[in-house]
Amino acid sequence: MSFMDEIGKMAGGLLGGATPEAAAGAASDHVANMDSGELGNHLTQSLGNMDQGSLMGLGQQLLSSFTNHPAYSGDADTATQEAGVSQADVASGNPGAIGTLINYAKNNPGVLQSAASHFLGNNPSAISSLAPGLLQGIMGKLGGH
Numbered sequence: 001m002s003f004m005d006e007i008g009k010m011a012g013g014l015l016g017g018a019t020p021e022a023a024a025g026a027a028s029d030h031v032a033n034m035d036s037g038e039l040g041n042h043l044t045q046s047l048g049n050m051d052q053g054s055l056m057g058l059g060q061q062l063l064s065s066f067t068n069h070p071a072y073s074g075d076a077d078t079a080t081q082e083a084g085v086s087q088a089d090v091a092s093g094n095p096g097a098i099g100t101l102i103n104y105a106k107n108n109p110g111v112l113q114s115a116a117s118h119f120l121g122n123n124p125s126a127i128s129s130l131a132p133g134l135l136q137g138i139m140g141k142l143g144g145h
Helices: 003-017 020-032 036-049 052-068 076-083 087-091 095-105 109-122 124-129 132-141
Strands: none
Touching: 020 109, 020 124, 020 132, 036 052, 036 095, 036 109, 036 132, 052 076, 052 087, 052 095, 052 109, 052 124, 076 087, 076 095, 087 095, 095 109, 109 124, 124 132
16 A cells, blocks of 8 residues: 555544544644645645645635735735736636645745635545645644644
């Protein structure tokens, strides 16, 4: 069994036994304490595992966080222009556009952590599609490690 299979098995077993609220809370706690570079890298790695609904949810949450977070002086339009992507591509779940915006968000840790926390809190079913490093941290918050 490969490492990825092991992670999937662990995630399925542990997260499957946790309530969606507990999983979302653990995810929120974990991302709130992560370095923005590490969080951004894990989210970018996760994009290939997400379904279209999750991609759209993450993209829309990033846009919302750029607009509403007090630590960012612009809005979603400013962020997407500076990142070199379109809001439409991000909102529609284009993985390349979302990855580019995540990379840009690494320079805005509060925005990135807020977006990740809200996304995972509102989409606990997406937790199982996260990159292994991020998933392990969440599982640790649930008491798995």
